[in-house]
């Protein structure tokens with residue numbers, strides 16, 4: 213029996229290059245992984261018109277986790293791969309915890325003046341299966357002056373409570389034990405009230421966890437002016453989308469940012485992917501940074517119960533970043549080799 | 558006849574202090590303004606339970622513009638003053654252009670490393686009367702495990718087109734002539750498509766204006782990593798709320814940020830206010846910075862057709878900020894005196 217069955221979606225652009233390194237590292241720290249490659253993304257869509265055939269969705273279901281590189285290119289109409297592939301997987305596999313750590317590693321330059329490595333270390337627990345991502349929108353009178361379009365944010369106590377519980381559980385495992393709820397309760401009063409009341413109820417069960425609430429606009433500002441203040445942020449799907457890009461920006465850019473779309477109960481496979489896109493401009497040149505893809509492997513290992521291996525992978529990335537000298541060109545495969553060697557010790 | 562009839566809502570906390578300075582400056586550059594004070598905000602709400610009586614709304618209607626300090630304090634439940642006063646005015650007076658300039662003034666320290674004064678100079682044209690701010694939400698089964706809550710974003714061609722036209726008109730009056738549309742067309746496909754198609758149609762009428770599109774998460778990131786790239790941003794109500802706080806953060810904080818809720822046709826009064834809140838912690842001490850309130854007066858003057866006076870007020874603020882030495886405590890009234898003197902020349 214294999215130690216884990218991983219579906220690999222390398223995808224488009226730099227996806228295959230960074231995924232090669234991610235697999236190198238995964239194989240090094242967890243020998244015996246059974247990896248199956250799935251051809252999905254812009255290339256397949258252009259070739260066949262298919263985005264995610266039902267048969268593939270069923271096959272993916274049989275895996276312990278999915279490792280994804282990047283999908284998309286500028287010639288695919290907006291929404292096709294996002295709704296048809298990425299969001300389809302998040303919803304079909306009930307990946308309700310969209311986990312995005314942001315840590316300023318030594319050796320990485322923050323765009324913020326005077327912020328020192330180690331000072332920023334937060335995770336954003338973004339809800340992944342509800343809100344404005346539910347696809348509940350429509351329109352009338354398209355192309356006429358009378359046109360209207362709607363988008364609806366759907367929120368359930370079920371969905372809100374489980375992601376808030378997950379955030380508190382993660383906070384209790386971190387030294388600072390603090391959870392910040394971010395919403396916009398002063399304008400989105402219905403959803404805001406549901407989120408706030410649920411947050412308060414779960415907080416009451418965790419007297420050892422410090423809590424605070426911030427409006428999303430204030431949080432967006434504080435992520436720039438005082439990112440050090442955050443430990444765990446829990447927020448809705450769209451706010452999480454925006455805030456995690458700011459968090460990535462202040463910790464060195466999305467080139468370094470990993471993410472997991474997690475079904476914590478492991479009823480369905482979770483998916484791990486770098487936050488960066490397919491970067492067609494640098495694809496095929498062997499210069500893409502695999503750090504984010506490899507950090508995503510660390511999240512994958514942690515999710516599958518290999519906390520030790522997860523830690524070693526993250527530390528290998530930290531060591532790699534600390535050792536980089538600016539100006540030296542980066543070679544994707546060499547970085548992968550170093551990370552694999554570093555992670556096995 | 559007075560040169561302009563201005564309704565003044567000083568509001569709560571530091572509101573009255575900064576509004577005193579704003580009025581000083583307004584009177585100095587535009588003698589003969591007829592100002593009427595309206596008591597609205599948290600204090601009135603606590604005293605009388607009233608937020609915005611219809612009779613007051615009717616009186617406000619008779620003015621050329623409204624100058625607002627700040628309303629609110631932590632003891633008012635979320636949404637009461639926001640929905641009942643601020644948003645009520647924006648919607649009742651069809652203030653569809655929520656204008657928020659962000660400029661890094663000489664003398665002001667950006668939290669971003671290596672960004673020099675003058676390099677950041679953008680305006681965000683935020684839609685003010687539609688989207689998720691429409692108040693179209695609801696819920697069921699409150700307080701039970703079956704609870705759901707919804708929030709709906711309502712977008713019309715009418716509303717989207719007029720604000721995009723306003724953004725292009727403003728861009729043609731600026732040296733760089735560039736408009737960036739920010740939305741989330743890959744997920745909010747219905748509203749996103751309406752915004753994108755309308756943007757393209759208006760852009761086609763303005764071949765002299767450069768255009769680009771960005772997803773809101775990418776824009777949030779670029780506001781941190783490359784704020785210099787923006788000239789005019791046009792976006793929806795909620796995205797604008799978030800992006801303008803980031804833009805304020807990178808240009809020195811919301812202490813410096815002015816805003817106008819504008820009805821461009823002047824059918825209804827427009828409202829001008831600093832972006833900062835009532836700051837109860839420093840209220841009454843005479844140390845609040847009136848810069849944002851005075852910059853709001855500059856926007857008010859510009860809106861009422863006094864471009865020259867508007868310019869002089871903005872330059873007076875710029876000179877004041879350039880002359881500040883860090884560490885010297887700020888006295889609200891003295892700053893107001895200097896700004897008034899500076900603006901008359």
Ligand SMILES: CC(C)[C@H](C(=O)O)[C@@H](O)C(=O)O
Nearest residue numbers: 294295298299453743744774
């Ligand atoms: C590609 C898109 C659907 C996606 C999102 O909005 O969630 C991306 O921005 C992300 O953050 O993973």
Ligand SMILES: CC(C)[C@H](C(=O)O)[C@@H](O)C(=O)O
Nearest residue numbers: 398399429639640643644798
């Ligand atoms: C107070 C609140 C209603 C308001 C908004 O969300 O528009 C504020 O954040 C702003 O930006 O003016």
